[in-house]
Amino acid sequence: MTPELIVEIASRFALAVLVLATLLTVWRVVVGPTLPDRVVALDMLVGIVIGFIAVIALRSGYTLYIDIAIALGLVGFLATIAFARFILARAAARDTLSDGSPAPAAPKPATGNEPSAKARGRKAARGSANTVGTRQVITGKRGK
Amino acid sequence: MSETLQIVFALFVAAMMVAGSLFSLVASIGLVRFPDLYTRMHSASKAGTVGSGLLLLAVGIHSGDLATFGRACAGIVFFILTAPVAAHLLARAAHKAGYPLSDVSVRDDMSK
Numbered sequence: 001m002t003p004e005l006i007v008e009i010a011s012r013f014a015l016a017v018l019v020l021a022t023l024l025t026v027w028r029v030v031v032g033p034t035l036p037d038r039v040v041a042l043d044m045l046v047g048i049v050i051g052f053i054a055v056i057a058l059r060s061g062y063t064l065y066i067d068i069a070i071a072l073g074l075v076g077f078l079a080t081i082a083f084a085r086f087i088l089a090r091a092a093a094r095d096t097l098s099d100g101s102p103a104p105a106a107p108k109p110a111t112g113n114e115p116s117a118k119a120r121g122r123k124a125a126r127g128s129a130n131t132v133g134t135r136q137v138i139t140g141k142r143g144k
Numbered sequence: 145m146s147e148t149l150q151i152v153f154a155l156f157v158a159a160m161m162v163a164g165s166l167f168s169l170v171a172s173i174g175l176v177r178f179p180d181l182y183t184r185m186h187s188a189s190k191a192g193t194v195g196s197g198l199l200l201l202a203v204g205i206h207s208g209d210l211a212t213f214g215r216a217c218a219g220i221v222f223f224i225l226t227a228p229v230a231a232h233l234l235a236r237a238a239h240k241a242g243y244p245l246s247d248v249s250v251r252d253d254m255s256k
Contacts, residue, residue, distance in 0.1 A: 003154035007206065010158030014165035014199070021165070024172035028184075036181045036238040040188050043230060044175055047192040048168050050223070054199035054216075055161065063212040066203060069196075070219040073226065080230040084237040091241030 011059050018055065022048050035090075039083040046076030157206045164198030167191050180246035181238055189231035193223050 025048060028041040050069045057065035174187025197220040204216025239254055 001151065003150045006151065006154040006158050007161075010161045014161045017162075017165035017169050021169045021172040024169075024176050028172075028175050034181065034243060036234060036241075036243060037184060039234060040181065040185050040231075041175055043234075044171060044188040044192050047188075047196045047223075047227075048172070050196040050219075051164060051168050051199040054196065054203045055165075058157075058161070058203045058206050063203065063207050063209065063215075066200065066212065066215050066219060069200065070215070070222060073219065073223050077226040077230055081233055084230075084233040087234075087237040087241050091237075 007058070011055050014055050015052070018048055018051055022052075035083075036087060039080060039087070042083075043076060043080045046072060046079075157202050160198050160202040160205070164195045164202060167195030167198060169195075171195060179248060181243055182235055182245060182249075185231050185235055189227045193227040197223055 022045070025041050025044050029038050029045065032038055050073055053065050053069040053072065057063055057069075168191070171187050171191035174191065175184050178184045178187055200216045200219050204213035207213065245252055
């Protein structure tokens with residue numbers, strides 16, 4: 001057992017396990033069932049890819065890959081924050097819709113996995129100035 | 145370095161790589177198996193960070209170079225700092241948007 005052989009076997013094992021983890025996480029991204037679930041899975045996917053980059057850096061000897069891993073972590077962090085803002089903004093748009101005019105196609109969450117209407121009362125003071133624009137967006141999204 | 149020391153060193157790096165990849169696997173299994181968004185987040189942001197952190201640490205140690213080790217440590221510190229912030233923001237946004245907890249949850253302190 002030379003040291004190179006030990007590291008080689010361990011890195012191959014790590015790559016195989018990381019492939020399995022990637023497949024499981026991609027399954028969660030595909031299945032959902034809600035948008036935040038997919039965002040969490042994408043965040044996790046960034047972490048797994050950072051692990052991949054680390055193993056590849058160790059196998060190939062190009063330690064410059066570590067900088068790429070750090071940059072990827074930064075991008076993943078910012079993407080998760082942007083998605084969190086988007087989830088908040090989407091909920092706010094839905095609430096102004098349901099508080100404004102009695103829209104005929106007002107979306108009512110039917111399944112248990114969709115967000116409930118319990119947060120609607122808090123956003124009542126936001127007004128409904130841009131209700132028309134958001135209504136088109138919302139009905140387009142709900143028509144799946 | 146003597147031969148024995150090199151083998152111990154390689155075993156150390158190998159153990160760290162295996163542990164890091166297994167942490168990532170456990171995190172993704174939790175992501176698939178847990179019942180709702182908040183518990184899935186708990187799995188992904190803790191075990192996932194430890195997994196990629198251990199793999200980066202393995203590269204930093206294996207290179208035997210202080211600059212590489214320092215960059216790997218900087219990356220680990222960065223991930224440990226940002227993962228809780230991202231998970232907190234996402235959980236807060238999802239809770240405000242009204243995504244429900246699973247039925248097995250016994251307590252929701254933010255529901256007031």
